[in-house]
Each structure stands twice: as C-alpha cells, then as structure tokens.
Amino acid sequence: xxxxxxxxxxxxxxxxxxxxxxxxxxxxxxxxxxxxxxxxxxxxxxxxxxxxxxxxxxxxxxxxxxxxxxxxxxxxxxxxxxxxxxxxxxxxxxxxxxxxxxxxxxxxxxxxxxxxxxxxxxxxxxxxxxxxxxxxxxxxxxxxxxxxxxxxxxxxxxxxxxxxxxxxxxxxxxxxxxxxxxxxxxxxxxxxxxxxxxxxxxxxxxxxxxxxxxxxxxxxxxxxxxxxxxxxxxxxxxxxxxxxxxxxxxxxxxxxxxxxxxxxxxxxxxxxxxxxxxxxxxxxxxxxxxxxxxxxxxxxxxxxxxxxxxxxxxxxxxxxxxxxxxxxxxxxxxxxxxxxxxxxxxxxxxxxxxxxxxxxxxxx
Amino acid sequence: xxxxxxxxxxxxxxxxxxxxxxxxxxxxxxxxxxxxxxxxxxxxxxxxxxxxxxxxxxxxxxxxxxxxxxxxxxxxxxxxxxxxxxxxxxxxxxxxxxxxxxxxxxxxxxxxxxxxxxxxxxxxxxxxxxxxxxxxxxxxxxxxxxxxxxxxxxxxxxxxxxxx
Amino acid sequence: xxxxxxxxxxxxxxxxxxxxxxxxxxxxxxxxxxxxxxxxxxxxxxxxxxxxxxxxxxxxxxxxxxxxxxxxxxxxxxxxxxxxxxxxxxxxxxxxxxxxxxxxxxxxxxxxxxxxxxxxxxxxxxxxxxxxxxxxxxxxxxxxxxxxxxxxxxxxxxxxxxxxxxxxxxxxxxxxxxxxxxxxxxxxxxxxxxxxxxxxxxxxxxxxxxxxxxxxxxxxxxxxxxxxxxxxxxxxxxxxxxxxxxxxxxxxxxxxxxxxxxxxxxxxxxxxxxxxxxxxxxxxxxxxxxxxxxxxxxxxxxxxxxxxxxxxxxxxxxxxxxxxxxxxxxxxxxxxxxxxxx
Numbered sequence: 001x002x003x004x005x006x007x008x009x010x011x012x013x014x015x016x017x018x019x020x021x022x023x024x025x026x027x028x029x030x031x032x033x034x035x036x037x038x039x040x041x042x043x044x045x046x047x048x049x050x051x052x053x054x055x056x057x058x059x060x061x062x063x064x065x066x067x068x069x070x071x072x073x074x075x076x077x078x079x080x081x082x083x084x085x086x087x088x089x090x091x092x093x094x095x096x097x098x099x100x101x102x103x104x105x106x107x108x109x110x111x112x113x114x115x116x117x118x119x120x121x122x123x124x125x126x127x128x129x130x131x132x133x134x135x136x137x138x139x140x141x142x143x144x145x146x147x148x149x150x151x152x153x154x155x156x157x158x159x160x161x162x163x164x165x166x167x168x169x170x171x172x173x174x175x176x177x178x179x180x181x182x183x184x185x186x187x188x189x190x191x192x193x194x195x196x197x198x199x200x201x202x203x204x205x206x207x208x209x210x211x212x213x214x215x216x217x218x219x220x221x222x223x224x225x226x227x228x229x230x231x232x233x234x235x236x237x238x239x240x241x242x243x244x245x246x247x248x249x250x251x252x253x254x255x256x257x258x259x260x261x262x263x264x265x266x267x268x269x270x271x272x273x274x275x276x277x278x279x280x281x282x283x284x285x286x287x288x289x290x291x292x293x294x295x296x297x298x299x300x301x302x303x304x305x306x307x308x309x310x311x312x313x314x315x316x317x318x319x320x321x322x323x324x325x326x327x328x329x330x331x332x333x334x335x336x337x338x339x340x341x342x343x344x345x346x347x348x349x350x351x352x353x354x355x356x357x358x359x360x361x362x363x364x
Numbered sequence: 365x366x367x368x369x370x371x372x373x374x375x376x377x378x379x380x381x382x383x384x385x386x387x388x389x390x391x392x393x394x395x396x397x398x399x400x401x402x403x404x405x406x407x408x409x410x411x412x413x414x415x416x417x418x419x420x421x422x423x424x425x426x427x428x429x430x431x432x433x434x435x436x437x438x439x440x441x442x443x444x445x446x447x448x449x450x451x452x453x454x455x456x457x458x459x460x461x462x463x464x465x466x467x468x469x470x471x472x473x474x475x476x477x478x479x480x481x482x483x484x485x486x487x488x489x490x491x492x493x494x495x496x497x498x499x500x501x502x503x504x505x506x507x508x509x510x511x512x513x514x515x516x517x518x519x520x521x522x523x524x525x526x527x528x
Numbered sequence: 529x530x531x532x533x534x535x536x537x538x539x540x541x542x543x544x545x546x547x548x549x550x551x552x553x554x555x556x557x558x559x560x561x562x563x564x565x566x567x568x569x570x571x572x573x574x575x576x577x578x579x580x581x582x583x584x585x586x587x588x589x590x591x592x593x594x595x596x597x598x599x600x601x602x603x604x605x606x607x608x609x610x611x612x613x614x615x616x617x618x619x620x621x622x623x624x625x626x627x628x629x630x631x632x633x634x635x636x637x638x639x640x641x642x643x644x645x646x647x648x649x650x651x652x653x654x655x656x657x658x659x660x661x662x663x664x665x666x667x668x669x670x671x672x673x674x675x676x677x678x679x680x681x682x683x684x685x686x687x688x689x690x691x692x693x694x695x696x697x698x699x700x701x702x703x704x705x706x707x708x709x710x711x712x713x714x715x716x717x718x719x720x721x722x723x724x725x726x727x728x729x730x731x732x733x734x735x736x737x738x739x740x741x742x743x744x745x746x747x748x749x750x751x752x753x754x755x756x757x758x759x760x761x762x763x764x765x766x767x768x769x770x771x772x773x774x775x776x777x778x779x780x781x782x783x784x785x786x787x788x789x790x791x792x793x794x795x796x797x798x799x800x801x802x803x804x805x806x807x808x809x810x811x812x813x814x815x816x817x818x819x820x821x822x823x824x825x826x827x828x829x830x831x832x833x834x835x836x837x838x839x840x841x842x843x844x845x846x847x848x849x850x851x852x853x854x855x856x857x858x859x860x861x862x863x864x865x866x867x868x869x870x
Contacts, residue, residue, distance in 0.1 A: 008674065030842075039504060047490070048515055048521060052521055084397060117837065120838055121749070122835075122837040124834050124835060127570050127571060128569075128570065131570055187835065188837070191837065193836055193838070196839070196840065196843045197837060197839075197840050197843075210423050210424055211423075211477065211479070213424060213425065213477070213479025226452060232455065296401075297396060297398050298396075298399075298427075298448050311427065311446070311448070321431075324427065324429040324430075326427040326448070330482060331479055331482070334479065334481055334482050344841075344842060346750065346842075364505075
C-alpha cells in the first residue's frame, strides 16, 4: 500500500511540545520530509514592554522568559546592564549569584531529563526528576520567596544575604542529588530500549550546528567546545574548577549524557562556591533611579538552554532605548528541521525534547 | 587582561582588513564595552558578511538586532540593524552596524549564515524591515493578519485596533 | 438435578459469570495499576474514592458513561459503533475456554468451572484474539481521521506480528501436552510433575513478551502513547465506547495472564502438587491458586510499565521478526526433536 506525502499538524496543544508550539510536519509513510515550527503563541511583547520600564523593573520581567531556570535570565540581564553602567558587584555577591544560577541549572536539567524520559515513555523518571527539582525550588522559596519566577538577583548583587540556614539548606539539597542522578542513570543509561531510541537519532554535524547558531548542550554533544563560562568568564566563574562535558556522536544519547554530567559539574561548582564564600557586601550600592549613560552592549551567558544574550542600548535615562534578547531556544529550534529530516517521525518528539526549548524564551 | 587587549588589537586588524577591502563603504568604527562596532554601508552588507565569514573566520552569527531611531535620530535613516558576529574558537566578538531608511530593502544574511533566517523574520515582524533574498520572509510571532509593526517607536504600547 | 437446572440455569449462570469475572478483574487491575505505578513513581495514587481508592474505577466508569457520545460527521457510523463491540466481545468470549479449577461435586452433579471445553480450546482462543484485530482496524478506519488511521495501522502490524510467536510457543506447549484442550494441559502438568514454564522456559519467556506486545502494553504501547504524534485508533472515541476499548484492553491483559498461567504455570494447581508433605497447600482451593498466579503476572505488567521506556515502532517490529519468531521456531524444533526422542 503506497502512502503519499501527508501533512500532519502537531500542537499547539499537545502533551509533548513543551509549551505552545505548533509543528507542521510533512511525512512520507513514516519518514519526515520537512518540519516547520510555528511559534508566537506565547508572544507577550516583552521587548516593547521593557522600553517603558526602568532597569530595576525589567529584572523581574526577565524571569518570565525561560521560566524553568528564571535566575539565568536575571543574571544575563543584570550582567549586561551592570557592565554597561560600570557597576562593580562585590565578590560575595558574585559568588552568591553563581550559587543561585548553578542551582537553577540543576533544576532546569532535572526538569529536562524528566520531560525527555516521559516523551520516550519512562514516566517514572519524570517524577524522580521533578521530586529532586522540588528540593531545589524549596530552597528558592526559602531564600527569595518564590519557586518558579524567582527574581533572585538585583542590579548590583543579590537582594538577601545567604544566612547559615540558607547554606545548610543548600548543602542538604546537594547531598540528596547524587542519589537521584544515580537512580535516573540506572533506569536509563544502560537501558536497551532507551539506547535504541536515542543512539544515532537526531544527528547534526558540528559545522552545521555552528552554521545554524546552535548553542548549549546540543552543540557540546556535537563535540564543539563552546561554553561561555570558560571562554568569556563572567561573574567569577574563572575562580571555579569545573570541566565542560563534550559529546562525540551528536545524537540524543550524547545530549543526555552531557546534561547529566553538567549536573554533576554544577553540584561541584556550588559546593566550591559555598566552601569559599568570601565575606563582604552582597550588593553594590545602586541608585534607585538607575540612569545609564548613552551606550550599547551585547553580553551573553551560558544559560542551561544555550547562549542567552542581552543587547542593551541606553539613552541616558533610567529606561532603556532598546533591549533585544538573544534567546537560545529560538535559535536552537531552527535546527530542528535539519535534525529530523530523514528520520522516522516517531523520533520527532524525542529530538524536540533533546533540544530543550522553552516557549517563554522563544516567544518573548 | 592581556586577552582583552589582544582582542582589541585583533579586532582592529579585522576592521583594517575590512577597510582595505571595502574602502569607503566602511563608514567608521567604534569601541563598545564588549567589542568592536564597525559601521557599514548597506550596499556591501552581503559581501562584507561573506568576507568576514570565509576569510576572517567569523563563523557564527549570534543575533540580528534592529532599532528604530525615530526618537533619537529623527533626521537620519530610521532603522539601524546590528549583526552580532562571533569567531569560534578564538572568541572575538564583532558588531556590524548598518543604517536603513524606512522602506529600503536590506540584503538578507540568510544565504551566508543560516541562523539569520528567523532573526530576520523577527526584524520584519517587529519593524517592517524587508530583507531581499530571504527564502520565506513572513511574520514569525504575530498572526499573519496583524497590521502594524509593534516595536516601532510610533506604535503605542497598548496596541491598536487594527493590530488585533 | 433436574435437566432444567443443569442444562439451562447453570449455563446461563456461567455466562453471566463469564461477563462478571473479567469485569471484576478489570476493576481490580485499573485500581492496581493506578496505585502501583504511583508507588513506583514516588507518588501515592488515587486514595480518596472509597477505602484506599478502591472505588476509583467505578468513578471513572460513571464519568465515562455520562460523557457526550461524539461521532464525527464523516465517520462510518456502523463500523464506528461495531469496533468497540468486536474488541470487547472477542475478548470476553475467549474467557469461556479458560478453566478455573477442577470440577466441583454438588451432590451428583459435577459443576465444571469453565463455560465450554473444547478439544481445540487453545486454537479457539487464538482465533478470537485475531477477531479483535478487526475491531482495531474498524476503529481506526471509521474515525475518518489521519491520526487514528495511522495508529490503527501500527496497532494492527504490531498485533499480527506478535501473534506468530504466540502461536509458535503455544504450539510447543500443545506438543508437549499432546492436546489443545486447556483442561487437559493443566491435568498433564499435574501428572507430569512439572509445570511447563520450567520445562519450556524459552516458550514461556517468548510467550510472555509477545503477550505484552499483543495487549499494546508498555513497553510496546507506541500506538496509544499520549506523547507520540498519534494517539491510537481510539483517539476519536469518547464516553462509553472509549470505556469499552479501555476495559477490553484490561480484559485482554487478564486473558493473556490467565493463558500464561494455564499453559505454563499449572493453572489451578498448587506448587508441587504431588509432594506429600506440601499437601496442606491443597487446602486452598484451586481457584485461589489460580488467582494468586494471575495477580502475580498482572502485577508484573504494571511493574514493567512503570520502569521501561517505550519501544519505537521499527525496533518493535525488528524485535519480533528478527528475534522472537526465529527463536520460537528454533524452540519448537528443539521441543519436537527432544519430545520425539525422550
């Protein structure tokens, strides 16, 4: 029985599109001929909104971009704004920022491994990952008052100091994580079915990955050693000893292993930061009316999803002239078609999951 | 710190190479806190991008940023478009800046850098800047029936009726 | 006993029982699945409705009963309505041949704990499960929509492919027991002092895996997984018809487990039935042993579901055609050779 090319629609309401994403697929019998992602269902006009807000007011708005790891967005923005305005953040503040951001990276990757496993059918890992993520979110609730869109950073530093209870809480969270990672590994890493679904699937050449602007763990799984924390260290990352895991085969299995290893490295970074936390101020004095002299800057950080950048052009007032956010998921999603072409369409969901996109970031 | 000075020097060399190649089309350079900005004439955009990619090794286009200068420079061309380039693995960042009057079509960067695809669609969606040679220039965030270009400075924050 | 009772009332009672018994098992299964999968995942599972949530399946049934019955405009109404009936009917019919225990003597009457005994009972059960495939095809086709059609095609390929190892392993059991009558098979296991699960381990394992695939259960549940593109042949069904498919799937699971127990684990026999000092195990009626064994395999169904990721469709098909079918063929050959030699 011959099957002609048919067009299938996936989403925007679908359990596996990780948000409101619509995929238009052209399929021939089981093989994917083309994918066109349609975005914009979550477009909130953030960039327009930011032009009418002060720099202080923009910081909590950035939480809503990548809502799975909201402190990363805060960090990207405050670093860009501080660099533009010439604000020096005290060492203690920088270390606390590193702790908070790396904890969010852990939370984001735990959510990712849960979603990815759930898409492939191992629903148990979803709950293990989320249970571990809960412990991290509990800490953020304790520290900053919110679990998801945390706003844990301010211009100049962090809003609150880390009390001894906070540090004890963080250490307790870190102590519980290796066991969870081990459980997840036992369920997935050696599992034949997991390997059949992920090894060799979703391949992209390193050259193509750079061409399409892919960043983040997917790029590192292709063997490209690009981690902004190492290449252009920001926020005292040069003080910490950590390695950047690289993959070889650029398939879903490698992306999974890269992210697992990144989680372990994050745990190590947070421990180092806690052990060496310097004394001093945790926040520089920043005026309430934060005027920035005319100028521009583009600054990016290594967010859990890839390279997250902010371009800020200031005009001398306390409101920016233009802010543009370079969203990693937005650019990563462009390479979905290349990764899926020629693969079976049962793999589309898995490949989409491995890219780790979040629609808040894509749609701004 | 030496790395930064090295970067400055290397980027100056890149700027000089551009000037040597394109002459007067390079309108000027400026130094920003994160690297070098080179202002170009829009007519050499495609050639300059190819030159930078193939001969200077700027293998990644990170972002395309469009700005509306209606309020800040009302006399000059309305739009400024910035191309954020990155040289991997060396790590230098270069920003190209071109000015475009309203209604002028800009050469698309998509044939040179595939990552420009959606970034240009976003610039079109938000500002109405058209890119010649883009394979599929249509709105990306807003519905196709939307009228108006929201990030322009004369588009009200609350939205318009015709803009749905 | 008067012929009226023996020939009319008792069979009618058995027919009602054959509807009630799988339903009760299905209800237990639904509850078991929800709770056990929850425990594996570190959750609690439904525990509000009734004691420990035991009334949850009833709540689900009531909810489904009251849902709007949606039939698409262009759907083939007859086939659309026929599909769930076919699936349910064929599954329930196969329960007629499953023996639950030795016949009970009531006075002079021997109450047989099965509805029908046939010298080819095994064959009939396999045939009935093939009829349920029609229900799947009709469901997918009559929905007049891309997703159910593709899901139905996948389901059909899966079921038909996995019926081959089922048939081959069942054949090996029939060979050893010299009969296709399920009652005979159990009696032969009793008289030969060994359960066929230990005598024919390869058959047992292949049958078990194929049985899981036949019932579209994890890890072979790609045709009906929610996170895949197609939600299976029952996408367009709502309300009570969907409940039919859902219940039929669980009933099919119970049926496969029952078949597994009857063929490979001695049906109603207690462990070591002929060992003298374990005779106290006979105090427990055969039916209870039967239930214990079925519950174990049903629990394994749920256990496997909570642990493994899902097979992709081509891996699934490769597994059966490259591994299970050759394995079961070789197994049959070995059993036949050894059986004729020994």
